[in-house]
Amino acid sequence: MPTPSLPLELWRAIIRELTYETGTLEIEYAPFSRDPVDLVSGDMQARREGKRTAVLVCKAWRQLALPMLYEVLVFDGTSEERLNDIYHTLKAERAAGEGLSRGLYVRQIFAGPDTIAFGRCVEDTICCCPHLDILTYKTTSDDFRRAQNLRRLDLRIGTLFQAAKTWETISKAIGNLPKLESLIFPSRLNLLYPDEIILLSPPPGSTISAPLLRTVVVPWDMYIFMARNALKLGLPALRDVHIKNMSLSDLYGTFHILIRDLKEAGGALSDKLVSIGFAPPGIWNPPLLNLCFEVLSQFQNLRTLRITTISMTAPDERLRHPSLASIMIYPVQNGHLPPHDPGGREAMFTDTSQVLEIIIASDFPQLHKISIIGAHQAHFTTNTQWMEKWTRQLKERGVTLDIDTLAT
Numbered sequence: 001m002p003t004p005s006l007p008l009e010l011w012r013a014i015i016r017e018l019t020y021e022t023g024t025l026e027i028e029y030a031p032f033s034r035d036p037v038d039l040v041s042g043d044m045q046a047r048r049e050g051k052r053t054a055v056l057v058c059k060a061w062r063q064l065a066l067p068m069l070y071e072v073l074v075f076d077g078t079s080e081e082r083l084n085d086i087y088h089t090l091k092a093e094r095a096a097g098e099g100l101s102r103g104l105y106v107r108q109i110f111a112g113p114d115t116i117a118f119g120r121c122v123e124d125t126i127c128c129c130p131h132l133d134i135l136t137y138k139t140t141s142d143d144f145r146r147a148q149n150l151r152r153l154d155l156r157i158g159t160l161f162q163a164a165k166t167w168e169t170i171s172k173a174i175g176n177l178p179k180l181e182s183l184i185f186p187s188r189l190n191l192l193y194p195d196e197i198i199l200l201s202p203p204p205g206s207t208i209s210a211p212l213l214r215t216v217v218v219p220w221d222m223y224i225f226m227a228r229n230a231l232k233l234g235l236p237a238l239r240d241v242h243i244k245n246m247s248l249s250d251l252y253g254t255f256h257i258l259i260r261d262l263k264e265a266g267g268a269l270s271d272k273l274v275s276i277g278f279a280p281p282g283i284w285n286p287p288l289l290n291l292c293f294e295v296l297s298q299f300q301n302l303r304t305l306r307i308t309t310i311s312m313t314a315p316d317e318r319l320r321h322p323s324l325a326s327i328m329i330y331p332v333q334n335g336h337l338p339p340h341d342p343g344g345r346e347a348m349f350t351d352t353s354q355v356l357e358i359i360i361a362s363d364f365p366q367l368h369k370i371s372i373i374g375a376h377q378a379h380f381t382t383n384t385q386w387m388e389k390w391t392r393q394l395k396e397r398g399v400t401l402d403i404d405t406l407a408t
Contacts, residue, residue: 103128209234
């Protein structure tokens, strides 16, 4: 009996499924998702090797897999000599029958760290990649004229700047990116005191303008700065704003500024805010919980909340939010106990149960999903009794409990 053949498009889909990490080539930002480059492991290496193997199977497979081999480039710890080799490979003209110039296949680049020589190599490489859609870059540069087709610019691992300097850098950078749809700011700016934020303003004549920009990911202090200067934002297509790495001290330090400025120029920006993530530590007492949800109440379209938890004490009154649909819990074991101490692990299960009890008792009419994320999620996966108990209790309330291995 002859071996059944499949259409080439189906083979292409199969090869892509087997050799691509989740999130690869995604223009949209999924709240608190890891970059594929964060998942460097034997599994990732095996997937890369799978692409190389697919190219060697036969002419038909080579035609399908060759673009995939070059679509995603990772320059992390790459020597300048190696970068130069890659540059010349991408730039080289190909003879008939050898496929297109390899730079035409590249759609996503992860690059860092930024040194002067390294930066020049990366920029030269970008010149060879006219179809580059996504760039994740550890850089202090604001010159992206060579990447005018970018649709997603990710600077989350970039150098820390003050808010006004970050505004100026971003303003210059996106001025040359007319197709930009997603922009991710550095994860944390240089810390500012509330009175410093009040005194800061963007450089004269400086605006953040991008006609197609739909998604912005910012740290809390940059969000406050943008809210205070919302009239200088030219973002007509803006749909979603995400806040990452908010600290508990941010709540105390800038809350009064937020409330005042949202009532003035920043109200329109607050309507776009759809996710907020809190960084460690995660000791939540009643006053802090109340303050947190007083802040969250300013964002009536908030859908996703990420919290780090060591412990949480129930407040006197129920927590409330009208639109919150998903809560991500990052459990952290008490630092006073050894990392592999069984007693510490049991305490973490108990503390997380307390968090779930508080959530159940709260008034979140849109809540439908709770996720356990972070370094200790494997302990929850293996604790079958705990998972079955809480899966059942939450399901009775229309809420799904899951272990999210792709969130951070």
